[in-house]
Amino acid sequence: MLDVISLLLIFSGLAFYLAGTIGVLRMPDTLCRLHAVTKADNLGLGLLASGVLLQLSDPLQMLKLLLIWVLVLAASATGGQLIARHTLDQKPNGDPPEDAR
Amino acid sequence: MPDAATLYGLLGIVLAGLGAHAAIVQRDSIRRLLAINVMGVGVFLVLIATAYFGPNQDPDPIPHALVLTGIVVAVAATALALALLRAFERSDDE
Amino acid sequence: MKAGALLYLDLIMVILMLVLAIGALHARSLRHAVILFIVFGLVVALAWARLRAPDIALAEAAIGSGLAGALLLAALRDRRPGDDATRRAPVWQSVAVGGLVTALVVLLAWAFLEVQGGRANEPLANIVQATLHESGVSNPVTAVLLNFRAYDTLLELTVLLAALLGVMSLGPQRSPMRAAEPMAAGLIGWLIPLLILAGGYLLWVGAHAPGGAFQAGALLAAAAVLAHLGGRREFQLPGHTRLRLLAVAGCAVFTLVGVSTLLGSGVLLQLPSDWAGGLILLIELFATASIATALFLVYLGGHPPSWNSREVHPDA
Amino acid sequence: MTEMLILAVVVLGATFALALLGMLRQGTPTDRILIAQLLGSNGVGLLLLLALLQEQLALLDVALVLAILSVVVVIAFTRRGKEQADA
Numbered sequence: 001m002l003d004v005i006s007l008l009l010i011f012s013g014l015a016f017y018l019a020g021t022i023g024v025l026r027m028p029d030t031l032c033r034l035h036a037v038t039k040a041d042n043l044g045l046g047l048l049a050s051g052v053l054l055q056l057s058d059p060l061q062m063l064k065l066l067l068i069w070v071l072v073l074a075a076s077a078t079g080g081q082l083i084a085r086h087t088l089d090q091k092p093n094g095d096p097p098e099d100a101r
Numbered sequence: 102m103p104d105a106a107t108l109y110g111l112l113g114i115v116l117a118g119l120g121a122h123a124a125i126v127q128r129d130s131i132r133r134l135l136a137i138n139v140m141g142v143g144v145f146l147v148l149i150a151t152a153y154f155g156p157n158q159d160p161d162p163i164p165h166a167l168v169l170t171g172i173v174v175a176v177a178a179t180a181l182a183l184a185l186l187r188a189f190e191r192s193d194d195e
Numbered sequence: 196m197k198a199g200a201l202l203y204l205d206l207i208m209v210i211l212m213l214v215l216a217i218g219a220l221h222a223r224s225l226r227h228a229v230i231l232f233i234v235f236g237l238v239v240a241l242a243w244a245r246l247r248a249p250d251i252a253l254a255e256a257a258i259g260s261g262l263a264g265a266l267l268l269a270a271l272r273d274r275r276p277g278d279d280a281t282r283r284a285p286v287w288q289s290v291a292v293g294g295l296v297t298a299l300v301v302l303l304a305w306a307f308l309e310v311q312g313g314r315a316n317e318p319l320a321n322i323v324q325a326t327l328h329e330s331g332v333s334n335p336v337t338a339v340l341l342n343f344r345a346y347d348t349l350l351e352l353t354v355l356l357a358a359l360l361g362v363m364s365l366g367p368q369r370s371p372m373r374a375a376e377p378m379a380a381g382l383i384g385w386l387i388p389l390l391i392l393a394g395g396y397l398l399w400v401g402a403h404a405p406g407g408a409f410q411a412g413a414l415l416a417a418a419a420v421l422a423h424l425g426g427r428r429e430f431q432l433p434g435h436t437r438l439r440l441l442a443v444a445g446c447a448v449f450t451l452v453g454v455s456t457l458l459g460s461g462v463l464l465q466l467p468s469d470w471a472g473g474l475i476l477l478i479e480l481f482a483t484a485s486i487a488t489a490l491f492l493v494y495l496g497g498h499p500p501s502w503n504s505r506e507v508h509p510d511a
Numbered sequence: 512m513t514e515m516l517i518l519a520v521v522v523l524g525a526t527f528a529l530a531l532l533g534m535l536r537q538g539t540p541t542d543r544i545l546i547a548q549l550l551g552s553n554g555v556g557l558l559l560l561l562a563l564l565q566e567q568l569a570l571l572d573v574a575l576v577l578a579i580l581s582v583v584v585v586i587a588f589t590r591r592g593k594e595q596a597d598a
Contacts, residue, residue: 041552118300123220162335177358180493261580
């Protein structure tokens with residue numbers, strides 16, 4: 001039973017990873033792509049990590065797993081902000097860039 | 102069907118070859134530095150591949166220790182080379 | 196079925212590493228080449244994890260992808276925009292070198308396959324397993340690094356010190372960064388303590404699980420690099436005397452231990468098995484400090500300003 | 512269970528490869544570093560699954576270090592030198 005829940009969580013995490021990746025490939029400009037990325041790794045990794053968590057027995061390792069997720073969450077939110085600012089800095093007028101390739 | 106050790110070992114040899122080729126063909130110094138680093142990774146891969154015995158079996162720790170040493174030496178050498186390049190460029194400016 | 200299916204992952208990783216290596220070696224823009232090289236380091240770290248080499252995966256993630264990446268990005272920043280010319284050898288040379296390298300690769304591959312076929316059990320690995328209990332630690336990689344082949348590691352620390360001295364003598368460090376905007380400063384502010392904590396954890400855990408002085412030193416150096424990137428005014432290096440002491444501490448303590456074992460048992464770096472655990476921890480503690488100092492100073496690309504106080508007044 | 516885990520690892524590996532191919536195709540350096548961030552969290556996921564699959568909990572430590580250091584690279588990329596900011 002635990003295995004089934006665990007696998008369910010892992011695979012739904014994978015779905016978010018996949019969605020985020022496709023978003024990055026298909027979105028028209030950098031800021032949209034950024035949006036897709038931050039959604040993907042937060043939820044994707046969150047679900048995957050909780051799936052893995054159910055398989056662990058040592059509470060210390062569980063804590064570590066939680067720490068990893070929180071870390072990626074905070075880092076991707078702030079890192080995303082930094083990349084967005086970097087993108088806007090390169091366009092002096094503050095408009096989002098329109099290089100839709 | 103090849104096993105993982107053979108696959109990664111052959112990859113290591115090909116990477117070392119690609120790195121050697123680029124280190125000779127490229128003229129830009131930083132690119133040559135990248136090429137030498139890729140060569141190094143190739144050599145490390147060969148070593149670790151020979152230490153691998155299967156997904157659930159303990160590997161041979163001696164190549165692991167060697168490669169660990171190698172990674173640190175590689176980054177130290179890279180940093181020294183970059184500092185040398187910077188010093189050259191500065192002396193060109195003067 | 197089991198090992199067979201995992202081979203698909205191996206195939207994906209092998210193809211990715213090939214594509215990334217070719218990209219990093221031949222990308223048109225040098226900046227792209229460097230970014231591809233950093234991602235190459237990431238995939239290589241995953242390959243180490245896949246090959247059951249977590250010690251190396253840790254070092255690769257911290258040094259190969261993290262520090263080397265920051266180092267190369269900083270080197271790019273130094274370059275003038277016009278420098279990014281892709282000068283290459285003429286085509287005929289490229290083809291000729293390609294032919295020679297291909298021949299070499301085929302030869303090496305043949306030799307490798309010959310060796311792969313013949314290796315059934317590794318006598319050296321068995322010796323390590325049999326004597327692990329005498330080494331003072333239960334992580335075999337740490338046992339090899341700091342006990343069975345300790346002189347290798349001593350020489351490695353010396354190489355690192357030599358590289359550091361080379362970089363230090365080549366000129367002043369890079370110009371400092373401007374102060375970070377609040378967002379980045381906040382991120383840096385909580386990443387630094389986390390890196391220091393993780394470094395201490397890896398140093399401690401290295402005795403019985405993957406980790407140790409190199410990984411811990413790399414993480415501490417990354418913490419210092421972050422502080423430098425943030426351009427924080429309050430972040431200052433220790434004075435030049437203390438910095439020099441920190442840089443040589445690892446080699447010095449290691450040599451001291453070596454000499455005392457020479458006096459005690461007549462063999463250089465033959466750690467007595469009752470004391471080995473404590474001695475290894477002692478060496479690793481100072482080695483971590485030296486490795487962190489060396490990696491960070493090397494990242495700065497020259498000597499810090501405090502170094503000058505000696506150079507201006509050599510007799511002071 | 513093991514078979515499903517292997518399937519998950521292979522799928523995540525394929526996602527990783529897909530993102531990477533996008534990186535090779537995308538134009539601007541910013542896009543590349545953006546995808547590098549995605550690859551970082553993708554790699555963390557792969558390490559977690561490998562930790563279960565190979566019964567090597569040490570890989571969780573690797574995942575932790577990777578998570579921290581992929582942020583360091585993003586910061587290193589977005590920072591600029593003092594003289595460039597003033598120029």
